[in-house]
Amino acid sequence: MMIELQKKLQKELKNNLSFWLNQGVKKDTKHFFSEVSIDGIPNKNAPLGVMYLSRILYGASAAYQLVKDSNYMELATAAFVQLLEFENPVGGYYWAKNTSNKILHDAENINMAQAFVLYGLLEYAKLKPSLQLDEIIKKQVDFITNTLYDLENSGYIDGFTENWILGEAPTKALGTHLHLLEAFVKLYEYEKTEKTKVLIEELITIITQKFITKDTYDCLHRLTPNWNVLTNEVWAGHNAECSWILCNAASNINNEKLLNECNKLSLKMMKGVLDNALDKNGGVFNVLQNNMPTETVKIWWVQAETVLGLLNSYKITNEIKYKNSAIELINYISRNCIAKSGEWYTEVFSNGQPNKSIPIIHFWKSMYHTIRYYTEVTKKLR
Template identity: 30%
Template sequence: MEPISQDISNTGNIAGVIAPEQFTHEFQQELRAILQYWLQYTVDETNGGFYGSVTNDNIPDTTAPKGLVLNSRILWAFAAAATHEYNQQYKEAADRSFDYIQQYFIDLTHGGAYWSVDAAGKPLDTKKQVYGIAFCIYGLSEYVKLTRSDQALQLAIDLYNNIETHARDITGEGYIEAFREDWSVIADLRLSDKDSNTPKTTNTHLHIVEAYANLYEVWPDEQLRKNIKNLLTIFDQFIIDRNTYHLKLFFTREWQSQTAVCSFGHDIEAAWLLQHCAEVIESSIHTQYFKSLAVKMAQTTLNWVDKDGALWYELDISSKTINRQKHWWVQAEAMVGFYNAYQLTGNKLYVQLCGRSWQFIQQYLIDTEKGEWFWGIDEKGQLLYEPKAGFWKCPYHNVRACLQLIGRMQKHQPVT
């Protein structure tokens, strides 16, 4: 396969065609449209909180389970949006999400948070999935930025302490994936059926460090800072493949890689997110180092962008099979990751890639009739009919991409 850089000149200089002011306006409008969708179609007036699932046709499944990840990401999205541009409806949605999480998801007996509850709020899957708890910390921390709530901050700190007490692998570094309700050993550690059943994963560690960095912004604890540094070291030593600059995904407790699959969305997400975490703790050594890695990881990822501007899903290295589906979250992360590389290098190739990602999203993913983004399209260009809202379809990647790009483009200059 030829790198996308071979033919990008044929698409025109997007950086010159669309001014940063126009980009910023479009992302601001899209941010409002996404949030309006969630306000209009996902609020559960009967049982509280938000529906566990909403179809592509905006029909809620009133019986669907409600996931910790979905509710935590809703909390993060509305809190972040209200901090960016205060809107009373956003604040009320964030309040609603916080109240629901606190009342129904938090395990007052054993600590931590349940993976899911049923439609009425009764605990359903009571395992302690560290990935989900990390997102809860992430959402709570953002809510603290908005409200300065001591209650929310203490809950976030408690969840952080739960992870450090029960999930941290003292001998092998890093964090174990999951536990039973009482934090005892569990056989099935997987996030989902498609994941490998391994004790450690890149996905969970990426979102632990993300959550910890967000918590550090409202609670600058020195031990927390050390733990963030340790997580960055884990990515450097075990997760980032120094030959390819892709991420390895699944591991034994001793950090032996168990699969040969590249996830392009996680590659480009980690490229900018690890740099961000280093910047949050104001470590100049880590920041400069992860800036250099961000460029190398973006450079690797651009080779897997299709001619329509979309980033493919993943590569099975052993079979050399490319999954050519184009998922919504991957394109959102591609925009941020490539624009970050542009800021770091001044290379307009990366801002062109960001612009092409946005054009693809506008053409294929945004549902201009019924709102929000479709899950994605398959290799034949057909829609993937997954829910608009659900366990994994949340206002997180797309809201965050809009907020990130608005902030970055308002500065409109490469970072040196």
């Protein structure tokens, strides 16, 4: 059974990657379409975001390591070259550009994009290490730790202008902290310094102490600079994603105390996902209110992250129920979430039909959750 499952996942991965070679790239320029409809029609007027590019850089780099096809090396290099066009001369990288090359800015999410830039660069460095790339990586790390860090209250503060001046409504976001944690783990894998280990330990502590409720074990999405809770939604997807990323980070730095804490917390977070977000027709809802779903659709990334959260729970406990639930959700994804083109639908209704009004790739959806899903599931199901 497991061999057949692995074969199925490998086939899905290759089909998914083929989509990016055939429909995600402008053949004449090797630049990327940033939006493609469910019918395969590119929106040539859609803006291109640095987070979108960074995720392609990560996904194509990871893909090459998985399938050893030089096409993905070329895809990663094309993403790297285009990413450098977004470098901000005063530090970091711009949020996005429109088709007229005008800079677009998003004060609430720009820092999360900086995390993904670092994440993508580090994955690419596994393919093409160089002194130039090391310098680019170091520059981004220094920028993040020197500019985005809150010296007064700790953590990383959002709300900067395009020129990195803090605006009037600064906040602290789960997305920034969680994806910086991922990026710093990749940095630790790359260079194994004590300085990076300390950054990871601090981020794990901040996320577990500030961004997860003590009673329901739900993620909080946005706080004030001094850690007061702002208006919040409960997302099953972020609960699942956070649960396994925390454990992975603690494991990578071999901090047994933190790993033990994260393992216990992870199981509590995943219990809430299993109790409150599962659809009787298969799949997992995202937004919850009073322990009940508020949606009628299943979103692509939530399915992927829940599988990884379940497999992490199985790793912690060795309880077969978690593995069985993960396999059931993997099969649901295979049956319902993947288009004939190989790419995943953005949303699927409870009846199993895709939401055709939403593009199949777009500003927030490129080669991240799906490629990471195949990478991690392949490792965890061995």
